[in-house]
Amino acid sequence: MMKRETLFLKTAVIFIGLPILAVCVIVLPMIAREAAVSSSHMAAVLYGIVAGMYLSAIPFFMALYQAFTLLNLIDRNDAFSDLAVKALKKITYAAATISILYIALMPLFYTVGEVEDAPGVVLIGMLFAFAPMVVAVFAAVLQKLLQNAIEIKSDNELTI
Secondary structure, three states, X not given: OOHHHHHHHHHHHHHHHHHHHHHHHHHHHHHHHXXXXXXXXXXXXXXXXXXXXXXXXXXXXXXXXXXXXXXXXXXXXXXXXXXXXXXXXXXXXXXHHHHHHHHHHHHHHHHHXXXXXXXXXXXXXXXXXXXXXXXXXXXXXXXXXXXXXXXXXXXXXXXX
């Protein structure tokens, strides 16, 4: 039914994951190497940021996998199922975890902003913290709507 649309969204999920994978494989090791030659205080701060970014990649890819699972459920006409609700719940938890990780990293972003005299670093850290929170809230709202739709659907099946 919606194979074309879900194929487009699956492709978008893959293309969202590829740059993050590239950052984890290429950019973060470069930052870690640069931190190794910098002062010891900044090295600890940069290592903390890099570690936090690697940690946040785990729930990010878990959320992408759940999004892919949700799209497969839509392809099989199982969008209104408990599996879809569980996938949205896992996406919510993953996005909230990412947000909490970056909120915990904010003091490190602030330190980098102070040392480098670049207040934009703090804004970038805030973006990393609040964008996943928006995704978490959106997924939670969709989860509630889907749960309500499933309940209405089951009530209608019982009355017929």
